[in-house]
Amino acid sequence: MRGALFGYQVDGYKDAFVYNGVYEIANAPIKACDPQWKLSPTDMDYQMTFGRQTITQAIDAAATSVVPQYQTISQLPRFSCGNEKFDVIGVLIYMEEKPRTVTTAQQKQLSVREIVIADHSVEQPLVISAWHDLAEVDCDSLSPWSGKFEVVGFTALKVSAHRGFSLATTMSTSIIRSPQGERADGLKEWVGKHRRLLTDMQSRVVDVRKSSNDKTIKKIATLKLKKVSFPQIL
Incomplete structure (x- = not known):
């Protein structure tokens, strides 16, 4: 079940939860969820609400963080069930x-920004759609990106059918600019050995995106120039 934080609660609970942590939560009333805040048709119709009487307690009080379980692109299932x-x-x-x-x-307006990543396990790069606040400041922190080939980590992504197969951020997603661990170190080493390959891949992706944007602009311009004609009434 999902819980909702509003206003001052966002900062108040910022350090209270960690991704994949296990908690006991008391005095969090269950209320009907406003349909406009549902992210997908499969979301539950109810959610927890946090108030002044709400108490949260980590099951393992000694645990302060959870290490991401990074997967390669080839390990991701092309279809995903549930959450x-x-x-x-x-x-x-x-x-x-x-x-x-x-x-x-x-009729709810949402911010979205597309990110494309690659790794050593596949030839086809992967599209990630960053939604809401992640599309703003978090993505801005990754700029400038051209030619730098930075290794970036993403947590709690879900499978999406956008562009055939892609991933999308969730309410639990974090974008980690300097990931640590063996997978991160191995990928950084791979980047050092294959910069030419990555440069070619980046050029192809940029060309495809630029071509797509140009076609969209031309299509809009063409539609604006067309005159609407009505049949004559005899």
Whole structure:
């Protein structure tokens, strides 16, 4: 079940929870969820609410952080059931320069920004859609990205059908600019040995995105030039 934090609660609970942590939560009333705040049709109709009487306690009080369980792109399932989430690490080869605004069926406006990463396990790069606040400041911290090939970690991503197969951020996602561990070190070493390969891949991705944007702009311009004609009434 999902819980919702509003206003001052966001900062108040910022350090209270860690991803994959296990907690006991008391005095958190269960209320109906406003449909406009549902992120997908599969979300539950109810959510926990946190108030002044709410008490949270970590099951393992000694645990202060959870190490991400990074997977390679080739290890990701092409289809995911339920609420499965995945930690991924990769080389940043492309990111949209600024967020886009999309409107949902409920007429809610959301910010989204596409990121493309690659690794040694596959030839095809992976698209990650960053939503909400992550599309703003968190993505801005990754700029400038061209030619740098930084290794970046992402936690709690979900499988999406966008562009055939991709991943999308969730409310639990963190973007880790300087990931640690064996996988991160191995990927950094791989980058050092394959910069030419990554440069070619980056060029192809940028060309495809630029071509797609140009076609969209031309299509809009063409539609604006067309005159609407009405049948004559005899």
